[in-house]
Amino acid sequence: MDGYLGVIVIVVVVALLAAGGLFLLFRPGGKAAPPVEPPKSPQTPTLPEQRPAPSAEEGEGATTTLPPPAPPAVVVPEIEVPPPSAGRMVRLRSRLARSQSALGRGLLELLSRDRLDDDVWDEIEESLITADVGVAPTRAMVEELRTKVKVLGSRTPAEVRELLREQLLTQINPDLDRTLHVQKHGERPAVVLVVGVNGTGKTTTTGKLARSLVGDGKKVVLGAADTFRAAATEQLQTWGDRVGADVVRGPEGGDPASVAFDATAKGIEEKVDVVIIDTAGRLHTKTGLMDELGKVKRVIEKKATVDEVLLVLDATTGQNGMRQAQVFAEVVNITGIALTKLDGTAKGGIVISVQRELGVPVKLAGLGEGPDDLAPFDPEVFVDAILGDENAK
Known part of the structure; x- marks a missing residue:
């Protein structure tokens, strides 16, 4: 009897355990565990191109998933046709x-x-x-x-x-030769070196001279050898773009002589008439100035002849300008003077004193801020303007 009861107890326990398992498996809301799958290698989801989050000015509703922007249009400046220098x-x-x-x-x-x-x-x-x-x-x-x-x-x-x-x-002295020597030598272009301290209008004069020569029917290459002033290079590029003249430039702070050499080589390659080199005017010691300008001139002469060395002077600086002129004259063989801001001062006598001091003629006069306000210097026109036009001859 005791053995029979023991069997009954075992059967009951097994039945209860089986019922509990079924309850856990099929209880309301219960789900079978999902099958275990082998791990997959991670992949980068494909998303539309993202743009930076909108700024506060753009507003919170600005979208961040815009199509890629169209490339900016290249604006080609319109080539201008300057008037000739005569008159x-x-x-x-x-x-x-x-x-x-x-x-x-x-x-x-x-x-x-x-x-x-x-x-x-x-x-x-x-x-x-x-x-x-x-x-x-x-x-x-x-x-x-x-x-x-x-x-x-x-x-x-x-x-x-x-x-x-x-x-x-x-x-x-109206008998001085004021001719600007810009004639080609066979296949080689004439080379004009423009020198002077910064602030006299040197780079602007270089650009205006290029414009004047283009107006006279010449093809011009500009050399931005004032590599110590990024603004000078950009300014010269703007002048060149306006009249269709190529501009050779180098890295900021680069070797000016290298730029001058490359500009001359490009002028020869493109068979242009004139190469104009804008040089640095930042140096205040005669030794440094001599070293740099001397090197620039030497490397140019490996390719072509330097026909003109134009010293740019600000007519308003008076005797300060004279001292600058003397330093440059000692360093390099100046062939002519370009006087800027001659319309802005009553001290036009500097034309007389600078010619007498340096022994070279004023060849160009800057008579305003407009692009065509650089003119070949005419002594008779200048004197008649001083004395008044009403009785001018």
Whole structure:
């Protein structure tokens, strides 16, 4: 009996355990465990192109999944056709007269007085020196004027004007060769080296000169050898783009002589008429200036001849400009002067003093800020502008 009861107890326990397992398996909401799958290698999901999150200005609703932007359109600047250089200074005479005629009127008024005593001559001398004519040229002019006034005796306004005109022209020397030497040598282009301290308008003058030569029908290459000023390179690039002139440039702070060499080589390769090299003007010691400009000139001459070395001077700087001119003249063989801002000062006498000091002619005059305001210097137009146009010859 006891054995029978033991069997019954075992059967009951097994039944209860089996019922509990079925309950757990099939309880309400219960699900069978998902089959275990082998792990897959990770893959990068394919998503539309992402753009940076919108800024506060764009607003919270801006989408971040936009199609890729279209490439920016390349804007090709329109090539301009500049006017020729001939007659520019005549066209700009009125602008020159507005700034210079005060000197002429003052001198004419003094010379027209009934009595020319020592005090009046002192005033005439002072007026000329103040206009940056220079001490030596002023004394020569005054001495010559005094002699001729004594010979004439009485003086009409026309005679006074002619006396003064003659003396100013004599000091400016209209017989100097002011030709800009920009003619090709067979297959080789002419090379113009532009020098001067920064702030005188050197790079602008380089660009305006290129524009003037293009207006005369010449093909030009520009060399941006002022590598120490990124702004100078960009400025020259803008000038070149406007008239279709290629610009050779180098890395910022690079070797200026290398840029000058490459520009000359490109000019030869493209059979252009003129290569114009804009040089650095940042150096204040004569030794450093000599080393750099000397190297630039030497490497150019391995390819071509340097036909012009133009010194750019700011006419408003007066005697400071003269000191700069003397340093450059000692360093490099200057062939001509480009005077900028000549329309903005009554001290036009610097034309006389700088020519006398350096022994080279003023060849170009900057008479404004416009792109075509650089003109070949004409002594007679200049003197007539000083004395007033109403009686100009």
